[in-house]
């Protein structure tokens with residue numbers, strides 16, 4: 001055997017070690033999940049991720065392949081998160097609720113914590129139509145927009161582990177709710193009119209709130225919608241005075257309870 005052949009064999013042995021280590025690592029990730037579930041511990045522990053990152057940084061400080069190894073670990077972490085998400089729920093999470101309830105915020109955090117894909121329905125529809133949502137309403141009417149929502153909710157049923165952040169009015173159409181349910185669990189985020197007002201008061205990109213961007217106007221529209229939102233929901237989470245982490249943890253725990 002010449003040197004080149006020998007190096008190639010050594011490389012193959014290295015790859016085998018990496019595969020074995022990754023299999024072992026993934027099994028440990030699953031054990032950690034099972035342990036947390038068994039002892040009712042929080043599933044989301046962002047401080048642990050920060051600790052792991054620091055440990056890695058210290059260990060790689062003087063390593064000449066630091067950047068390349070970081071890159072690999074970023075992917076390992078991403079895949080660990082996907083494994084955790086798959087273990088918790090093998091379907092999509094559909095977030096509904098009034099404007100400002102936190103659908104986009106919670107979607108982004110879930111995406112960070114579980115490496116889940118996010119579909120912002122309003123944004124995707126506007127991109128595909130090459131038109132803003134208010135322009136779609138003005139040009140083609142609400143029915144046309146709701147049909148696009150229905151179509152997108154059907155399309156999403158071939159995905160898994162995706163967070164679907166619905167437009168504020170999506171749950172108002174019965175057919176949309178039917179298609180939401182086929183995606184996975186429907187989670188309704190709620191907040192008091194005061195909280196919603198505080199969250200939306202400085203932004204002008206919610207045309208439905210034009211002319212009623214005050215606590216009374218929000219409260220009235222919320223009451224009109226309440227029944228339909230609640231009828232659509234598998235899980236209801238109130239978000240008043242809760243951090244994004246608390247809300248996401250509550251969501252995960254409620255999903256665990258539902259699957260038991």
Ligand SMILES: Nc1ncnc2c1ncn2[C@@H]1O[C@H](COP(=O)(O)OP(=O)(O)OP(=O)(O)O)[C@@H](O)[C@H]1O
Pocket residue numbers: 097098099100101102103104105106167168199200206239242243244247
């Ligand atoms: N739990 C929370 N605590 C404090 N602020 C929050 C919380 N959730 C959301 N917010 C803030 O409220 C505002 C509205 O949140 P977000 O855009 O996520 O709502 P949304 O439900 O997606 O609204 P829309 O239906 O209009 O898209 C944002 O500025 C966000 O940072």
Ligand SMILES: O=C(O)C1=C[C@@H](O)[C@@H](O)[C@H](O)C1
Pocket residue numbers: 099122133134166167168169170207208
């Ligand atoms: O609450 C609503 O009725 C709406 C909310 C937005 O997300 C958009 O989907 C649209 O402007 C309708």
Ligand SMILES: [Mg+2]
Pocket residue numbers: 103104105165
């Ligand atoms: Mg949003």
